[in-house]
Amino acid sequence: MLLAAGMGACATRQLPDGRRETTFDPSQLAKGDIDRVVEMHRAEVVASLRRLTDKLYRRNPREWRKGSQPSLEAAVVLVFDLPAARQALGGRREREAALLAFREDYAGDRVLALMGGLMDMVDGAFEHKESFYLLDSLDAQKLYNCARNVEVAAWKLNTARDAGGEPLLHANVDGPVRNLSFEREVGRVVGLLDTLSRIVADKSGRSVTRVTQTLASAVFLPVKF
Structure with a gap:
């Protein structure tokens, strides 16, 4: 051995x-096979969120300019620097931060609010760690809730509009041929989180409480318990 x-x-x-x-x-x-799987899943989730953030800023360049960032690239870096992102959002985190993006009266960077909030949720679901070892453990329910929150965020992106009927944030590109790359990336994140939730649940022997929400009234679920 x-x-x-x-x-x-x-x-x-x-x-x-x-x-x-x-x-x-x-x-x-000090690592087992599951620990390596967890690390790979986390890295893939974060990579997808980074690509989604880049797509949103390219579709909504006015947003990164609201934060006085020197470039789109600098704005993306800020989103994934969690301490700095939280400070820029007035200390708001997770659900509270993400909801800012869909408030019509919010004058700040909506992409930072949404993606910073989602990244904070992911960080919480992975217990604020990037590396995992044999004695570390994850909560399958947190991972499951995080996956549902990504779905809720995607739905809100497609439906949230201002008083004039304009989307608060543009995501998928409409036209003769609709660009669904954003939806595919969201589906990838959800799939990774759901798969890992099942793996962790099987390992721990604990079941996950599945939540049924109608999209019209869907809310962000808690990740920090």
């Missing part, structure tokens, strides 16, 4: 001269 664990903690790479070099990472000894 020790030999197998030691082999799992080794990484091999090929050098330019053709030789192979094996390095040892002690931290890998």
Whole structure:
């Protein structure tokens, strides 16, 4: 068992001269297969949220300018710098932050509010960690609730409008051929979170309470319990 664990903690790479070099990472000894799956799922979820943020800013360039950001790229960086994003949102987090994006009277950066809120939810669902080890645990219910919140956010994006009937935020591109890349990315995030929720539930032996909401009255579910 020790030999197998030691082999799992080794990484091999090929050098330019053709030789192979094996390095040892002690931290890998404290990781199980599930921990690696969790880390990969988290990284993929965050990558998708980053792509969604970039898409939203490109469709709504006025939003990143509201925050006096020097560029769209700088605005995206701010969204994923959670301490700075929370400060920019007046200390609002998770559901409270995301809801700002759909208030007609909100004068701030709606993309920052929505995506910063969603990223905060994801961070909470993953217990504010990026790396996971054998003694770490996740809550399947938090992951499930987070997936539902992404769905709610997508629905609100498609339906929230100002008094003049204009979308508060433009997402999918309408035209003769509708661009659904945004919806596909949202579906990917939801799928990753739901899959991980099932894995964690099976591992812990705890069931997930499934919530049924009508889209017309859907609300963001709690992620921090």
